[in-house]
Amino acid sequence: MRSSWFTAALLCLPSALAASFECSKPFINNLLADTAEALIVETITENGQFGQGLADAAYPNNATKLPALCAIHVRAQSSPLSNFTFGLFMPDNWNGRLWTVGNGGYGGGVNWVDMGAAAQYGSAALSSDTGHNASSGDLSWAFGEDQNASAERVTDWAHRAIHQSIVISKELINKAYQDPVKYSYFSSCSTGGRQAMMGAQMYPEDFDGVVVGAPSYWMSHAVSWVNKNVVKNLPPNATHFIPSTLFPMIGKEVMRQCDAQDGVKDGIISDPFACNFRTEALLCGATPEYSNTTNCLNEAQLGTLRNIWQDYYEGEEFVFPSLSLGAEDQWVPMYYPRFLDSSTSNTSSIYGLVSPVLLKLAEQVTTSFEIDATKFDLSAFHERGGKMFHYHGLADGDFSPRSSIFFHDQVKKAMNVQSTDDWYRLFMIPGMQHCFDSTIDAPWYIAGGSQAWRLWEPGVRSVPGFEDPEHDATLAMIRWVEENKPIDKIVATAFKNGTWDVVRQRPICPWPTRAVFMGGDVNASDSWECSGQYRDGPTIVS
Numbered sequence: 223m224r225s226s227w228f229t230a231a232l233l234c235l236p237s238a239l240a241a242s243f244e245c246s247k248p249f250i251n252n253l254l255a256d257t258a259e260a261l262i263v264e265t266i267t268e269n270g271q272f273g274q275g276l277a278d279a280a281y282p283n284n285a286t287k288l289p290a291l292c293a294i295h296v297r298a299q300s301s302p303l304s305n306f307t308f309g310l311f312m313p314d315n316w317n318g319r320l321w322t323v324g325n326g327g328y329g330g331g332v333n334w335v336d337m338g339a340a341a342q343y344g345s346a347a348l349s350s351d352t353g354h355n356a357s358s359g360d361l362s363w364a365f366g367e368d369q370n371a372s373a374e375r376v377t378d379w380a381h382r383a384i385h386q387s388i389v390i391s392k393e394l395i396n397k398a399y400q401d402p403v404k405y406s407y408f409s410s411c412s413t414g415g416r417q418a419m420m421g422a423q424m425y426p427e428d429f430d431g432v433v434v435g436a437p438s439y440w441m442s443h444a445v446s447w448v449n450k451n452v453v454k455n456l457p458p459n460a461t462h463f464i465p466s467t468l469f470p471m472i473g474k475e476v477m478r479q480c481d482a483q484d485g486v487k488d489g490i491i492s493d494p495f496a497c498n499f500r501t502e503a504l505l506c507g508a509t510p511e512y513s514n515t516t517n518c519l520n521e522a523q524l525g526t527l528r529n530i531w532q533d534y535y536e537g538e539e540f541v542f543p544s545l546s547l548g549a550e551d552q553w554v555p556m557y558y559p560r561f562l563d564s565s566t567s568n569t570s571s572i573y574g575l576v577s578p579v580l581l582k583l584a585e586q587v588t589t590s591f592e593i594d595a596t597k598f599d600l601s602a603f604h605e606r607g608g609k610m611f612h613y614h615g616l617a618d619g620d621f622s623p624r625s626s627i628f629f630h631d632q633v634k635k636a637m638n639v640q641s642t643d644d645w646y647r648l649f650m651i652p653g654m655q656h657c658f659d660s661t662i663d664a665p666w667y668i669a670g671g672s673q674a675w676r677l678w679e680p681g682v683r684s685v686p687g688f689e690d691p692e693h694d695a696t697l698a699m700i701r702w703v704e705e706n707k708p709i710d711k712i713v714a715t716a717f718k719n720g721t722w723d724v725v726r727q728r729p730i731c732p733w734p735t736r737a738v739f740m741g742g743d744v745n746a747s748d749s750w751e752c753s754g755q756y757r758d759g760p761t762i763v764s
């Protein structure tokens with residue numbers, strides 16, 4: 223199975239060379255401009271590790287099993303009131319590529335772990351702390367006493383710090399190796415996906431290829447959509463309120479009705495958009511299965527349920543698409559208890575504002591700081607040869623997978639083209655939650671942004687046993703950019719936890735096509751072909 227392509231990818235660029243520079247603070251500082259300063263410069267030997275532990279609030283874990291490299295941590299000034307830091311791994315045997323990784327949520331920190339995964343391919347690996355030090359759910363840095371400094375920090379987080387990290391790193395690499403970066407890539411998920419879209423829109427010269435996972439590109443509308451759902455469900459003592467304890471029951475009924483509707487009863491909802499879901503099945507007393515009053519829904523609760531699966535419009539304005547059927551296992555973090563403390567019935571957070579008011583407020587904030595990546599005309603990125611590989615899990619309970627379909631559509635509209643297939647493709651991954659994981663053993667692993675560290679073993683390189691561009695998004699992206707071979711499909715893998723035994727593999731197809739079972743072993747990827755079409759439209763519920 224082990225392909226020689228992986229080795230080829232490591233070596234195929236003529237610039238692959240041994241580090242010719244001195245991995246020391248004085249040497250690196252001498253190459254940096256006055257506005258930047260190296261804080262750490264450390265030689266890492268083959269199979270070594272690096273990290274900052276708890277000093278890095280967002281990414282305390284070490285990158286492990288590293289190739290021999292020079293680990294660098296730099297602070298740079300982004301405005302008179304703000305600064306950011308970035309981490310850079312510069313391998314001894316460098317392949318000429320720069321691979322930047324992104325961040326998650328509102329977190330601030332150098333993502334050493336994802337950098338480690340990128341460095342395993344022989345690339346120089348970069349991550350910015352985005353201008354603050356905080357864990358992913360911590361937003362306090364945006365509300366500091368000095369409002370001017372806070373505003374600068376938001377700008378750094380929104381787009382500036384990563385861009386400046388890339389500009390400084392490209393120059394540093396060029397000076398250190400005495401050879402420029404041949405190809406620049408980015409790969410990340412969620413906020414990292416937003417960062418990828420932001421780069422393609424605002425700084426098209428930053429990247430030749432971007433791997434974009436489940437991007438939270440439309441923050442203003444996404445938070446408004448959450449608010450709409452939470453408000454609709456409240457208060458907790460209302461007849462229409464659905465407690466989180468009933469979510470698993472709802473998920474099971476969705477699986478029961480939708481699994482077979484995609485043509486194969488295999489425990490995976492392959493096409494949630496085509497499932498016709500009857501909420502009445504869950505009505506208390508409708509069937510013997512739902513006759514236990516603590517394990518069924520009343521008429522009012524069915525109304526709440528239908529609302530969750532409805533696209534959000536504010537008057538005529540389309541605000542945000544609904545989640546897809548099959549994402550119920552991830553509803554808990556979305557609706558409960560992050561936005562509602564059921565024990566105190568505390569609803570006095572910002573969630574709970576009247577919906578149209580919050581929407582306008584959110585739009586104002588995101589517009590003034592350029593947080594939303596909604597400048598859909600990607601002509602500049604496309605014209606300089608940029609390639610985009612965009613994916614989204616169909617069981618994502620944080621950001622609707624249809625928000626990615628919306629993005630893809632908007633790009634075509636903004637650029638006035640029928641297809642973007644020669645440079646931008648979107649892939650939907652059945653059964654995958656937000657960025658990674660599947661509660662139903664659906665194949666999701668494609669070595670995408672932040673995926674490697676979700677496996678049980680630290681320091682995983684590529685897709686173990688399948689280190690080739692058919693299975694690995696990183697290698698697929700490199701081949702698309704450097705050999706102009708578009709990604710026709712990518713085979714996702716589900717491993718048996720704790721082993722490298724394969725549970726199932728399945729091709730993931732470019733939107734709007736989907737994998738169809740052709741017969742044979744349902745868990746083998748070659749039993750499936752990208753010959754079907756997804757239904758494109760709102761969730762069908764009655």
Ligand SMILES: *[C@@H]1O[C@H](CO)[C@@H](O)[C@H](O)[C@H]1NC(C)=O
Pocket residue numbers: 271272273284
């Ligand atoms: C992380 O790596 C550093 C070396 O960079 C080492 O000193 C430290 O002990 C490691 N931490 C853990 C938890 O292994």
Ligand SMILES: *[C@@H]1O[C@H](CO)[C@@H](O)[C@H](O)[C@H]1NC(C)=O
Pocket residue numbers: 276277278279355356
């Ligand atoms: C980053 O934040 C963590 C958690 O608040 C803190 O322990 C750590 O000291 C901070 N790191 C730096 C470099 O200030």
Ligand SMILES: *[C@@H]1O[C@H](CO)[C@@H](O)[C@H](O)[C@H]1NC(C)=O
Pocket residue numbers: 304305306353354
């Ligand atoms: C960098 O910014 C932080 C606040 O985000 C501040 O505490 C620190 O003093 C600044 N450091 C420098 C060298 O400007």
Ligand SMILES: *[C@@H]1O[C@H](CO)[C@@H](O)[C@H](O)[C@H]1NC(C)=O
Pocket residue numbers: 368370
């Ligand atoms: C913040 O910026 C405004 C406008 O530039 C300025 O008038 C004000 O003095 C600044 N406040 C502080 C605390 O620096």
Ligand SMILES: *[C@@H]1O[C@H](CO)[C@@H](O)[C@H](O)[C@H]1NC(C)=O
Pocket residue numbers: 457459460567
């Ligand atoms: C629900 O709780 C609120 C206060 O938390 C109370 O005012 C209201 O009467 C309660 N409604 C019902 C139907 O119990």
Ligand SMILES: *[C@@H]1O[C@H](CO)[C@@H](O)[C@H](O)[C@H]1NC(C)=O
Pocket residue numbers: 514515516517
């Ligand atoms: C009703 O369902 C709950 C939760 O599933 C269970 O604990 C309880 O025993 C059931 N009651 C009856 C009468 O079946």
Ligand SMILES: *[C@@H]1O[C@H](CO)[C@@H](O)[C@H](O)[C@H]1NC(C)=O
Pocket residue numbers: 566568569570571
């Ligand atoms: C309710 O939530 C708000 C905002 O999170 C918090 O400030 C307040 O202390 C909470 N109140 C109670 C009674 O828990």
Ligand SMILES: *[C@@H]1O[C@H](CO)[C@@H](O)[C@H](O)[C@H]1NC(C)=O
Pocket residue numbers: 678719720
């Ligand atoms: C996988 O196995 C590890 C131990 O090897 C365990 O800690 C982890 O919880 C398991 N994950 C799942 C999803 O079962």
Ligand SMILES: *[C@@H]1O[C@H](CO)[C@@H](O)[C@H](O)[C@H]1NC(C)=O
Pocket residue numbers: 663725726743744745
């Ligand atoms: C396919 O994989 C699933 C999940 O492990 C398993 O339950 C099922 O039995 C497998 N089917 C076949 C035909 O091997």
